[in-house]
């Protein structure tokens with residue numbers, strides 16, 4: 587019997603469908619990347635894998651890292667593995683390190699460094715605020731560190747910091763520059779050589795749009811030299827980057843393996859993930875770095891226009907807004923966790939809350955890899971608006987989507 591009731595339908599995400607990942611990583615995978623994992627196992631110590639799979643990926647990644655003089659090392663793990671492996675390969679107990687902390691991931695680096703025994707000086711910046719470069723310069727002059735670390739794109743606050751300028755200051759004072767590009771590489775212009783990033787650390791699951799599971803580090807000659815000068819070997823057998831150089835990189839590129847001789851990786855590589863990463867990197871280069879950065883910039887601008895039209899505010903200072911992660915203040919009286927839960931239940935779109943000190947006041951949305959596009963941004967804004975209205979927020983219906991559409995329509999990519 588058809589019901590005569592006019593109660594509104596309660597929408598919920600269809601049980602059988604999968605959720606859309608608009609969190610700041612892991613992010614959605616292009617279909618060819620998913621398909622690349624659908625194949626039989628391969629022997630990871632076979633020369634066929636070394637020469638025909640892993641090596642071409644590392645060489646292709648050099649282009650994404652924008653390094654000619656450096657090498658790219660790909661290891662099983664995640665962004666944290668890249669951070670820890672870089673730290674333990676370079677730092678000896680007592681080495682002075684300045685860690686620039688602008689959010690949760692700067693704090694992470696500080697914890698990693700402290701565990702390795704570094705003499706850490708934390709250079710703290712208020713979350714969401716720019717770095718005072720004059721103050722930083724003075725601190726570098728005072729501490730005279732062996733190295734300085736920076737999170738290029740602070741995922742906890744949706745901010746991007748001026749790595750080129752900071753690299754110049756760090757190198758000008760003779761220190762090593764360690765750059766965390768976990769949520770920026772392949773989405774925002776990252777120039778390893780030009781910026782003097784001696785170690786450039788990232789993971790596979792964000793703007794590269796590959797599955798989670800790979801730690802990727804760009805290592806340049808000053809970093810190799812600093813590792814060679816160590817008094818004692820790094821304590822890790824698997825993640826000491828110098829062991830990777832000696833076992834993996836051919837002599838003609840500064841390594842220790844005679845050209846043409848069999849090579850090995852200090853750890854058994856996950857071959858399926860390696861294949862997937864290879865396809866992801868191929869897609870990045872086929873799109874072209876310049877186009878990819880512009881696409882991320884336009885998608886971020888469209889998202890922010892939507893936020894603005896919904897009369898919401900961004901958390902960070904307007905001068906350092908990220909093109910890959912947006913951190914948005916929730917309206918007074920609305921809990922970020924309630925927004926995330928309802929949006930997931932109703933629309934199957936997953937976004938994140940802030941972290942630590944901003945967990946109860948902000949939302950974080952990733953627009954990385956393939957999600958930096960109208961296909962993902964427009965439904966996310968629409969779902970966010972409907973969710974907020976359901977929770978009692980008042981704004982003009984459709985305003986966010988409409989403002990974002992206008993940006994996408996006007997963009998010449």
Ligand SMILES: Cc1ncc(COP(=O)(O)O)c(C=O)c1O
Pocket residue numbers: 610611664665666667691694737739740741742766767768769789
């Ligand atoms: C800037 C930054 N650094 C480090 C990490 C840690 O990376 P992972 O979660 O891949 O271990 C993350 C993760 O979100 C990050 O955003």
